[in-house]
Structures are given as C-alpha cells and as structure tokens.
Amino acid sequence: MTDQADDGISDAVEGRTAARASGAAGRGRPLVSIGLPVHNGERYLASSIESLLNQTYDDIELIICDNASDDRTREICEKFAEVDDRVRYYRNEENIGGARNHNLTFTLARGKYFRWAAYDDLAEPTLIERCVTVLEAQPEVVVCHTDFVHIDGEGEITGRFSRNHGASPSASERFATVAAARDFCEETYGVIRSEVFARTDLQQDYTGSDRTLMSELALYGPFVNVGESLFRKRLHGGNEYIDWRTRMAWFGEKYKGRIVFPWWTQLRDYLRVIQRVPLTSRERTRCRLYMARWMATNSPKLAKDLLVAAMMASRTRSRRVSQFTATENWA
Secondary structure, three states: OOOOOOOOOOHHHHHHHHHHHHHHOOOOOOOEEEEEEEOOOOOOHHHHHHHHHOOOOOOEEEEEEEOOOOOOHHHHHHHHHHHOOOEEEEEOOOOOOHHHHHHHHHHOOOOOEEEEOOOOOEEOOOHHHHHHHHHHHOOOOOEEEEEEEEEOOOOOEEEEEOOOOOOOOOHHHHHHHHHHOOOOOHHHHOEEEHHHHOOOOOOOOOOOHHHHHHHHHHHHOOEEEEEEEEEEEEOOHHHOOOOOOHHHHHHOHHHOOOOOOHHHHHHHHHHHHHHHOOOOHHHHHHHHHHHHHHHHHOHHHHHHHHHHHHHHHOOOHHHHHHHHHHHOOOO
16 A cells, blocks of 8 residues: 655546545435544544545545544545545535544444544555445444554564454453453554444543543444554654643643643543443443553552642643643544
8 A cells, every 4th residue: 555645636536536426326325424534634534534535445434523624634635525526525614623523524424334533544445345245244242443554654664463352152251351451442443333432422521531431332342453554553743742741631621730640540541431331230340440550550640649639739730731732633
C-alpha cells in the first residue's frame, strides 16, 4: 500500500471512487459504517480516506466528522465527497472535543457494523471484508479485529503485532484481559456490532476511556482476531502526548488547566460498567475481584493522581494551562 504526504486527491483516486459512486447511491442503508473523526489532518488524511474507499468490501459508508479544522482538511474531505456517494462529510463549527467528535461519527452511522478509523492510519484492502465475514458467520462475536503494524510519520514499519485480548468464553476473563493490557488499545479499530456498541456510553471525557469502552464490549461477547496483518497504525509527533493528565486537553477546552483524576475516573467507570452490563452473579463478582487486583497494580498511578492534583492546586490556572498545549493537535 502506498503511503504519501497529501497535497490533494490524485487522478487515480478520483477515477476509482467515481466508478464506485454510481453503485453506492441506490443501495440505501450500508452494512458497514466507518467513522473518521479528524482535526487538522491534512498531511495524512487523503491516504487514509483512499485506503478506506478502496476496500474489497464496498457496501460501506464513510462518515467524516471534521472538528473545526483550520487547515486543508475541509477541502480534502469535500473533494472526496464530490466523487464518491459513500462519503458523508460533517463539519463542526467549533471544536467539540476529541471524544465527542469520535462519538458523533457513531451517532450518525446507519450500518449493522461500525468501525472507527483515524485520519493518519491505513487499512489494507481486505480488512473490512475479512472482519465482516467473521461477524456474519459468528453472531456471538462483538468485535472482529486484525493483526497490525506500527508505522512512523514517513510510513516505515517500526513494529509488528498480534493480540488476542477478549477472546475467552468467560465474560470476566475477557474483561480482565482487555482492562489489564498495556498497549495502545488497537482493538478500538476493529469492526464492531452496532447494536452492542449502542448499549455503551461510547468514549467518555477522560484519558483511557477507550480501554474502558472496549472492556465493556468484552463483557457482552468475545473478540476475534482474523490472524492477518491488515491495519497500519501510525505513530508520529502529531499524536503523541506527555502523560495521562496532559492528554485530557484532547477532550476539550474546558480541561485545559483543570485539576483532573484520570486514573480514579477510569476506576469509577469500570465499576459502573460492571454493575450495568447484564451478567451472572458469579461473573459480576469475578469482575469486582479483578478490580481489586487492578487497584493494587495501579496504586502508584492512583496515588500520583492525588499528588499531582495537590501540586497543581498550588499553581495559577494560567500556569496549569501552559502544560496542556502540546496535545492541541489531537483529532
């Protein structure tokens, strides 16, 4: 798959997407919705969109939610929407925060299945087809994902990964493996059953809420990895952050300079999820016992939340705000 810095849409892309547009217009509700939230993504956006529109499975819609970008993002999206009726482009007049913009793509989705995509990642052509095949054949599966590689800002591969979190027949074991993982939670970019996804609160406004969300999905049913490397996750300067507290700026202006407790907030949300999801008494108890272990494992981070909050309380708000500027470019 080619990976390029985007100066616009190539003639080849226009030709391929236009050819598919004629069949997309009359299909009605698609089987798969892909939600692509973006904020100032001009460098990689066209390559990402191209990889999604060139899937071998084309009964899709691509929902792009532009979070008030001030670069060429709007121009790029509108050009794709002109040549492919599967593209639905929405623009927020003001930045509504990263999580809310992610959630908006699902709110607007119509498909039986849903997948989040990032403006700087790439999908191999068979990703949707392989995942849909599994989900159609195994109705108990909630999320189908793939192996993947990490790439850098220039598209060079920096690592190869295969994960199988959330595959156990036991709900509590699935919950524990997803919640305990220490990675970038790439299963978030798997294909998900929309009816199950709609039972959750989606992403919440705290760092790590994507992992809490995936842990909740694991309580509803197993995850399946198709065993092929079909996803390229890009790690670059534009999506790095300093720590869990500075990452809170991604969730909206109101969090800049605010004293936050991301680890305690995640703990509260885990306990709420365990209580809310229909489980047997045995499985609910096992989940709660796991959370006692989670608290012990993460006790230094829980303690750091309190210590940092006390330290930040002694500073002026303007000084606290200055610590959050490095994450303003997150989508």
